[in-house]
Amino acid sequence: MGNTSSMLTQYDIEEVQQHCNKAFSQQEIVSLYERFCQLDRNGGGFVSAEEFLSVPEFAVNPLSQRLLRMVDGLNFKEFVAFLSAFSPRATLLQRIEFIFKVYDSDGNGKVTFNDMLDVLHDLTGQFISENQRKQVLTQVLDEAGYTKESLLVLSDFVKILGSSGLKMEVEVPVD
């Protein structure tokens, strides 16, 4: 592969940086590009689901399938934008927005009871029965003032998650 950072021009780096709202420094973007090229083994310009799943640490994650739907087939610019929620410079709102998008799989801006149930299913697998999951979810929703029919929007998520800090930071290794 050779020296990959020579394939990324200064103009490219700045464009990517603009696109992710300066979430990453220029050095971090160069490192992320090296990583992107490392993952993109067939050189297609995007990382396929198979290539992501070849990282064992990612494949064993319970939410890997949900994340794959969001990250499969992205080009480098979109890949960096996807990761920007995990930058130390990201705001709390950006992080909550990301979490919201993970739940809102059909992208219509509303999270239903079933959406939350699906994520809970991913997280707990076969170790809680479907009925128990429904029970747990109904109970905590009730205590928070929602019902089974409630449709949660982003501002609801902000209200629920915004109270204490969200730890969602990833360090980009810079040589």
Next chain:
Amino acid sequence: MSSSEGKLKPSSSELDLDRPNIEDYLPSGASIHEPHGKLRLRDLLDISPILTEAAGAIVDDSFTRCFKSNPPEPWNWNVYLFPLWCSGVVFRYLILFPVRAIVLTIGWMIFLSCFIPVHFLLKGNDSLRKKWERVLVELICSFFVASWTGVVKYHGPRPSMRPKQVFVANHTSMIDFIILEQMTAFAVIMQKHPGWVGLLQSTILESVGCIWFNRSEAKDREIVTKKLREHSQGADNNPLLIFPEGTCVNNQYSVMFKKGAFELGCTVCPVAIKYNKIFVDAFWNSRKQSFTMHLLQLMTSWAVVCDVWYLEPQNLRPGETAIEFAERVRDIISVRAGLKKVPWDGYLKYSRPSPKHRERKQQSFAESVLRRLEEK
């Protein structure tokens, strides 16, 4: 050589549940802190630790790091050094390489002209024939090592021929085998390769007693274990050399050792190999280049410099499982060769992790949810 195209299939027999706990090694967000208090909506919706782990794996992961080639730092970056580097290139390709190729060819001619007669004429006298073949194999390996100007420093007592002992070493490239073989004619267990390497494997290496396996065959593992056991019990078989990582790793990390070598009821003699990266990166990245290209790269470098340590033989301790034994020996080798240990099975290059790892995470989350539901 080994293809990474085609779908990765989940592995069946390779990953056992009773491995050391991977969670101890993974960067943990949720794994360490135990959440307390009554379960609230916030706790269910807050998936940030799990997302962080996933994003962390996307950005950098310990498995991929094991197979990253690390070419030496380029130093030819200014007006004075660049011409020096250019003349170095000319010297290496136009002078060193032809000389080395000639040396290697001479070596092959000597070897074949001795090996073929010995192999056929001494068919009756087995022990004499084996002795000669051993010497000749060591000879051709020395020629190979000379053809890359290999500077190998051996430390520790040389391996002796005794029954019920196996040698294990960390694996960086197929040249590991050649470097060790020039000192002692080991019998080795190898993946059967296509092409000229396969030809060498089935003719010459057969004479020192090699065992073949096929990574993609699941049942193959039992057959191979049986062959290993038989070989190690035999008194006048060549000492057995095994690379328990099962795949080439980049000489800065070590992946988990397969337990096969450690449950033969033999003494295990660890061997540590460390290449000096300044001269050449000896890691054979089988995804990126064929073995022929790899050899050519070595033959056009200045030298291959490495250290080989023959370490103290180890036995299975009472109450120790084969996996614990394997980990203990891996630790000994990694410390000696300055390798960082990662908790991954080398075969994850070719297959997906077992679902058991994900299930363990799911189970711990589920238990925490149910427990906190009960709290007031």
